[in-house]
Amino acid sequence: MRSHQRTASILSVIIMGLGQLYNRQFVKGILLLCVEIMGGYYFVMRLPHAVWGLVTLGEVPTHLVKIGKRYKNVVGDHSVNLLIGGLVILILFALFVIVYVMNVRDAYRTGKQRDEGIAPSSFRASMSYVADRRFPQLLLTLPAISVLFLTIMPILMAVLLAFTNYSAPEHIPPAKLVDWVGFQTFIDLLSLKTWSHTFYGVFVWTVIWAVIATVTTYFGGLLVALLIDQKGIRFKGLWRSLFIIPYAIPQLISLLVMRNLFNGQFGPINQYLSYFGLGKVPWLTDPTWAKVTVILVNMWVGIPVSMVLILGVLTAIPKDMYEAAEVDGATAFQKLRVITLPFVFFATTPILITQFAGNINNFNVIFLLTNGDPVNGDYQYAGSTDLLVTWLYKLTLNNNKYNFASAIGIIIFVIVASLSIWSYRRSRSFKEEDMIQ
Known part of the structure; x- marks a missing residue:
């Protein structure tokens, strides 16, 4: 049949x-x-x-x-x-x-x-x-x-x-x-002293950078958004426009301008400091100050992004919840803690994880501002502010170490994917997807 x-x-x-x-x-x-x-x-x-x-x-x-x-x-x-x-x-x-x-x-x-x-x-x-x-x-x-x-x-x-x-x-x-x-390339990268010292040093700074850059830009944007959203603030549209300007300007232009502003010899910032007798700060030439500088500049570039996202969440919170809290005698801090922050964290946790993953691979800020410098004599083809991604770039484009660069790329992927999946699955956004419907 x-x-x-x-x-x-x-x-x-x-x-x-x-x-x-x-x-x-x-x-x-x-x-x-x-x-x-x-x-x-x-x-x-x-x-x-x-x-x-x-x-x-x-x-x-x-x-x-x-x-x-x-x-x-x-x-x-x-x-x-x-x-x-x-x-x-x-x-x-x-x-x-x-x-x-x-x-x-x-x-x-x-x-x-x-x-x-x-x-x-x-x-x-x-x-x-x-x-x-x-x-x-x-x-x-x-x-x-x-x-x-x-x-x-x-x-x-x-x-x-x-x-x-x-x-x-x-x-x-x-x-x-x-x-x-x-797996010899991975073994050399993790155990051979000339490579492992550089890898562990750059890896630790990459993690520190990603955590600090994410926390400062997120909570900085949260603070600015909460201030603008207050009832007593006038000209809210003007404030939003002013704070969005750093994000609206192309990042390439912003970072190159910042590089000139923080120039240790001729930068305007050091000139202003010298007028007050504070001396010149080695913003980009000292390893510690260079790391502080890239974090500050990243805040300037990243806070507007978080601010816009959080402002959108704040406008979606039902107003009757605040009215009910006021009837119950809740203070402004209690409304912030019980209503505002849970809604904001629930809606922006996936974005926060994305920002953390993006900061691990934040090539632009490091490369355009410091180029990974200042030079570190203990490192192999890497500077004091290099992230794994900028070190990978130097190994590939400048030194033709393609196998090590590929191994680092795989390690970056494993780290970012593992942390992103783990943190998202532990978040309320994943566990309570149907909380807000």
Whole structure:
């Protein structure tokens, strides 16, 4: 009784499109058969070499061969190109397999319909169905493919580099080959003294920075929002506009201006201090003062963001709750503690977690204000104010230590993802999602 269903499925497994041809869907079957022929030919030619490249990362580097009195450049294998090419081929092969599975499922469903006495749909009817019922999925296909090749593939590339010895000067293609080393990069980063001292120092400062930067900007924004929201405050629109200006100005401009303002020799701030006999403060040249400076500047840039978010929450709190509290004789502090703060914390906890994760990777403030300086002689390619993300940047762009940079990137991801998921699952926003409906 299930002969069409079984036969169509088996034929589509053997060769893509045969099941559709058996089900008398000739246009669809021919198209899938063409995909099978082109894809099969392409992967037969490319897939073995791609797998070989991923496994070996090349065997012969580019080198010079002496021919008589001259030297000839012999082009060899390029490990990074083999790695990238292998990833692309494997992703394309995965997409081909997905299409193959969809082909089998389509033949199975159509064969089942034939067994139930339902005529197979024509190619035009199938296209009408896709355009009508599957139109959102159709539109999302191109963005999904773009994300696959422009986001996921580079991430996979960065992850794989952490398990190689791709770094200068010993292993830079094409003159040198890159090899797989497993977890050796992570072991060196965490245990080798020249690297571990820098990693632990930068890691501790990254955590301290993220905590202080998040707390100061959040509670600073909360304080400003509460002050503006008070009943006796006039010209609230003006106050909101004034405090939002630091956020409205592009961060690049703000930070470069701040860098000039805090210049130790010629900055206006030190000139004003010298007028009062206070001397010059090494804002950006002393390690401790540089860290204080980046925190202060981050408050200037970050408080307006928290202020705007919290003002939105304050306007959503029901006014009758305050009126009921006043009838019960509650003081202003009690209303703040019992009504305002719980609502604000409940609504902004996910945003607070996002800000904490963002501050761990806050590249702009550190790089544009101090460039990670002042220089720390005990650190490997890092300064006193460098975060893990800015240290990663220097290792990649300035020193070609790609394997260590990739390992640091993986560690950053693990830290941020773990802390974010853990803290969010412990928050009331997660436990009491239906509290405010």
